[in-house]
Amino acid sequence: EILAAVENLLAAGPLKGIKALVTSGPTYEPIDPVRFIGNRSSGKQGHAIAAALARLGADVTLITGPVKLPDPANMRVIHVETAREMLGTALGCLPVDVAVCAAAVADWTVSNASKEKRKKDASGQPPPIELAANPDILATLSEKGSARPRLVVGFAAETEKLLEHARAKFVRKGCDWIVANDVSPHSGTFGGDFNTVHLLTQGGAEEWPRISKADVAERLAWKIADTLKGHP
Template identity: 60%
Template sequence: MLQGKSILLIIGGGIAAFKSLDLIRRLRERGARVTPVLTGAGAEFVTPLSVSALAGEKVHQELFDLTAEAEMGHIELSRAADLVVVAPATADLMGKMAGGLANDLASTLLMATDKRVLIAPAMNVRMWDHPATRRNADTLRGDGILFVGPNDGDMACGEYGPGRMAEPLEIVAAIGTALGDGPLKGRHVLVTSGPTHEPIDPVRYIANRSSGAQGAAIAAALRDLGARVTFVTGPASVPAPAGVEVVAVETARQMLEAVEAADPADAAIFAAAVADWHVTEARDQKIKKDARGLPTLGFAENPDILATVSQRETGRPGLVVGFAAETENVIEHATAKRERKGCDWILANDVSPETGIMGGTENKVHLVTAEGVEDWPRMDKHAVAARLAEKIAEALG
């Protein structure tokens, strides 16, 4: 899988740097060439000599290496590789990447590269859970940066939780996926996301509180497994992920047109929070308050996109997944919805105000299928997306 591939490996400063030595060995066993870059902090944990001996290559450490920079070495290094891997990716390195900083060799390489970048975060659990780190992670995912881990586990500091760097073989597998050998390679997956806006007049509309974060995370997770993703999104408050085909729409009727234009697809995931109704006679001019009192609005049902696709006699995707955002009797309503719509799976979640899920960063879902209900723990929306993407890959074989 990796025979003849060139990996630029950036080793950050953390106790997990010792795993990078095994990672180098595993990559070379599989025929990859590893060009190592060691940060100043990384060199406090592993020595340049040990890294160089295992890689069989010179270790690059200094941005202001006059010999290398006479030939624009940081540009050459950043673009000669097939993939850039950062392991461990510390909170500091992630912050530099998210902020576009370039004040040392590692951060300059990451800014100058035109290749895909895979990072393996590693840090204390409280650092990983810090709002700044979470913001940076969301920014990096939106920029198309690939993640592997972090895992839950014991920390060198004695604490337990997320922040432990993925194991070397996990990283090797993620590298293979990033290089185009993912389980969804050659598959086309459609994802809808975000709210729809149904106009009342030029300045007012009907909508809901969906941010589009879960749909965007699902599209990114499918992309990371090698799928070609068509991402049909309403006016979301989060950016669309890089590396997918984005189709921006506003209304439910426009979304249905975009979905039908995206055929054929191997799977379709309907994560959009589509408005149920639209105003039958949206005004061309702003409605003004006057002595005649409140305006009268007429409503009509929007097309049922999930049911339309699920119940096709021809051209139906092999797997159709819907969402059920409920405020009560979540599983009962979701089970009934799956049967009524005719889709294969429903991801049901409780969006009652006290959960903070609608528009938030976490989700708690129940996967409802013909076989029964699978309860997932509350977790970050990116973790939900990764889990769903893996299940889709299994289902598609």
């Protein structure tokens, strides 16, 4: 009946005229042509948010890393692999009204990635993997300036000290909201269909009950609509 209620409201389209950018999924950072550093983000939460925003009438661009999910309907979907590609693509989508950065972007890239497949050397020793910081997509989109989205929402995926780490990220990134979620192995969040999140805003923190990722998306989309359009 929630779906029916939402569909009834589609005519109203609380996000009609709003441009939204959503990032989703992992990034892959190449080590060589066949190996990469990835992460366990399934893209389910980000894709669900993009779908929820589109259902509320937003004009959505979804930038996604490699996921097993089909492209959601009624939006533009751009596939990328690395954090740098994701950032470049996101900047190319500006200006937007709201950016939701749900992708699990690699903090580091491999600075000594090789063009050919790495081989063991004569000693059998593995060549070291040297890392360098990736650009910070959330912080970049949050920078003050004329192209800054009116609302920038980040995600903090943590395995411990959830709120403490999320609050530190909130301050560091300069975004407006942080959706903090527990991705420790026992939570079943990564790859699963449910999520337990806290929403951190300038006003404080809301704890949401454990609900489906679709419901997290729906609730977040409505909150975005309330904020951008003054919807009750």
